[in-house]
Amino acid sequence: MNVKENVIASLHQALASELTPAEIGPLLEVPKSSKLGDYAFPTFVLAKTWHRAPQQIAAELVERIDASGYEQVVATGAYVNFFLDKGAFAQQTVQTILAQGAAYGDSTQGQQANIPIDMSSPNIAKPMSMGHLRSTVIGNSLAKIYAKLGFHPIKINYLGDWGTQFGKLIVAYHKWGSEAEIKADPIGNLLKYYVHFHEEAEKDPKLDDEGRAWFKKLEDGDPEATHLWEWFRGLSLAEFKKIYDRLGITFDSYNGEAYYNDKMAPVVADLEQQGLLQESQGAQIVDLTAEGLNPALIKRSDGATLYITRDLAAAIDRYQKFHFSLSLYVVGAEQTEHFKQLKAVLTKMGYDWAAQIVHVPFGLITKDGKKLSTRKGNVVLLDQVLDEAVSLAQAQIAAKNPQLVNAATVAHQVGVGAVIFHDLKNDRLDSFDFNLQDVVRFEGETGPYVQYTNARAQSILRKADFSEDLTSATVPLTDPQAWDVVKYLADFPNVIQRAAAAFEPSVIAKYALRLAKAFNKYYANSKILVADEQLAARLGLVTAVSQVLQSALALLGVAAPEEM
RNA sequence: GGCGCAGUAGCUCAGCUGGAUAGAGCAACGGUCUUCUAAACCGUAGGUCGAGAGUUCGAACCUCUCCUGCGUCACCA
Structure with a gap:
């Protein structure tokens, strides 16, 4: 009890x-x-x-x-x-954590049920921006949270590797591109062509028609179009993987939109058979007025498919493969309507599991108050932000801890940790204007603050050089600072539940900040390494704090260096 | 205009299912390193919780109206 x-x-x-x-x-x-x-x-x-x-x-x-x-x-x-009864409660809490270690807070409630998570999903031939970071780190954290609760998450990178933009890119490449340029800087130059295309299309709308025509060719399996597409895709994916390596994030699947190219026809046929499809202005739609939604556009008037057509095929494919208990889509809030349509169409098709699809939206990142737009060149490149954060961390280490042995590794962990934590600490739905100073800050409510707190705890444990069995420490910790720490420690399992229920990693991030703050207060007021009868009890507490901070950071996908 | 999200200290944000004097961080000012990492800790100052009604013993939180910002509203994703 x-x-x-x-x-x-x-x-x-x-x-x-x-x-x-x-x-x-x-x-x-x-x-x-x-x-x-x-x-x-x-x-x-x-x-x-x-x-x-x-x-x-x-x-x-x-x-x-x-x-x-x-x-x-x-x-x-x-x-x-x-x-x-503080003594008994502290004793019980700390001993539980020491006994369970990294498993503290684990649950078997998920019974290994599958939860595919649609996340990251950058567009081929475009650089990864801060916008993609959100989907990536939120999805990654949710995967870790659900895994801790005994579910089986499947991280799917639903690459934006299909669609009219490839037709446009092919046109642009033919007109202004060269193989040599692309080999030198793949994404940079593909982006350059794409931006240039949109500038020219403003003046000459015929270019858009050409783009659409080339995409149609691609869909129909035209060899040249396919060859170029494969080339662009491979180059882009290689670049993306470098960034995922830096972030420490892996995927279980890279099945992007193109993967569903040959899986849409049966879905369209099914819609037709069930009489759900109607023609409107030359296009094929599913009417959703009864649901209070705009019609879902299944096929364009030229017969080409659209985003929702692929998403329908993907949703059905995922259900057939995984029989998921939940299917998450970590996609920006601006696509809320799209997911309502998706669920509505699936429901109309008779798939009751559509109710298990959850759109996990997040707020928009703007730059100078304006929406980030690849086409307009108004982007914040993720790579550059990470570079900046790591080099600042490097400078910080040089100033504060110059004798640190693995400084380069730690600088990476701290810099990247700061960026990830910054993105996860606020409510998903909060929109924010990008501000580099905020993102790479290391003081106050930041990832490095939590990392630093853990590093201090680790430092104490190293210096303690304590061989006694801490699980037998029976002396109560009842002073006010220690008591607050104990209460936070005891709350961790409950915090994980709340984060999962709300699909909200920020619940974990805020908790980590509160625990770190409480421990820092204790640290500032109590000398831990004193040889008295409570030494074992204090070391037990420090061990427990470090364990829970590490677990919390792990759930966020942030590293926990032992020294920094 | 319809729908959705948001409006809390100068700035960025907490505030779990309505509850005891509204909390942090940054910025400002002032303290604390011969002692476990000062990326820390302590203190001072700073708020008509967008506005107005209503429900309630009690509202930042629930309901309604209005104001403001952002998103979205079929042949992009």
Whole structure:
């Protein structure tokens, strides 16, 4: 029985005839300040039936409650405040973490159910920008969170390797490109052609028609178009993989949009057979007015397919392969309508598993208040941001810890960690204007702050040179700073659950910051390496903190160097 | 215009299912390294929680209206 259940039971005993444990649970709260207690029960709800002031009710309840097992139970205003037995609770929490190690917070609730995660999805022939970072790191973190809860995530990089833009790119290459240029700097020059194409198309709309025509050729298997496409794709993928290596992120599948090229026909046929397809202005659509949505455009008037056609095929393919319990799409909020349409069409087709598809949207990153646009050249290149962050970390290490042995590796871990953490610490849906100074900051609420806290803990443990078995440490840790740390440690499993339920890595990131802050406060106020009877208890706490910080960072996909 | 997301301290944001004096970080000012890594810690200052009504014992949180910003509204993805 956990402590919360104990508190509920105590209240239930005092209120037997009035509230059931199931009713008491949701009313229970955690006071803002631990000075007020560890759990609080507000008595307002009882005021009507008791015909008395809440303050009096609180006082009376305290009389009735059996306070044994608690440090104390007191009435403060209208609240009944429970103070836990700190020694026992600290002991239990720390020992649990020491015993379970990296498995602390694990659950088997997922029963290895498959969860494909559609993430990252950069477009071929375009550089990876800060926008792609969001999808990549959020998806990666969700995969780790769900894996910890016993699910089986499948990270799918749904590459943007199909569509009209390839027709445009082929036209641009024919008109202005050269093989030599592309070999020298593949993505840079492909991007240059693409941007140039759009500039020219402004003046000469016929170019767009040419682009569409070349894409049609590609779809029909034209050898030249296919050859160029394969070339562009291979070059791009090689560049992307360099960035994924830097981020420390891997994928289970690189099946992009092109992979579904030959899987769309059966879907379209099925739609037709079920009478869901209709012609409108020369195009094939599924009408969704009953669902309050715009029609889903399945085929263009020239017969070419569209984004949603491929997504339908992909969704069905993923279900057939994985029989997923959830299918996540970590895609920008601007595509919300698209996923509503996707689910609506699948539902119309009779696929009840459409309900298990979850669009995990995130806010837009802007630059100087404007949307990032590859076409307009208004991009923030991820590679450059990472370079900048790593070189700043390098400078920081040179200044603060010049004798650090593996400085280059740590600079990489800290720089990249700062960038990833910055992207994960806020609510997914928050939009933000890109600001390099914020992204590469190492002080305050940042990834390096958490990393640094762990490095300090590790440093203590190295210096302690302690061989005693910490799991037998029985001395309680009850001073206020240590107590806050213990409470955060105990909360970790619950935090993971909340993060998973909300598809929200920021819940983990914020938790890591709070734990780090609490530990730094303890560290500043208590000398840990003192040879007294509580040394083992303190080292146990430090070990537990380091373990949980490492676990939290791991869930975010951020490295935890032992020294920095 | 319809739909969606957002509006909390100078800036960037927390605030779990409505609850006890609204919290952090950055920036500003002032402290703390002969002692476990000062990438840290402590303190000062800073707020009509966009505006107005309503529901409630109680609202930053729920409902409605309005204002502002962003996204989106079929042949891009």
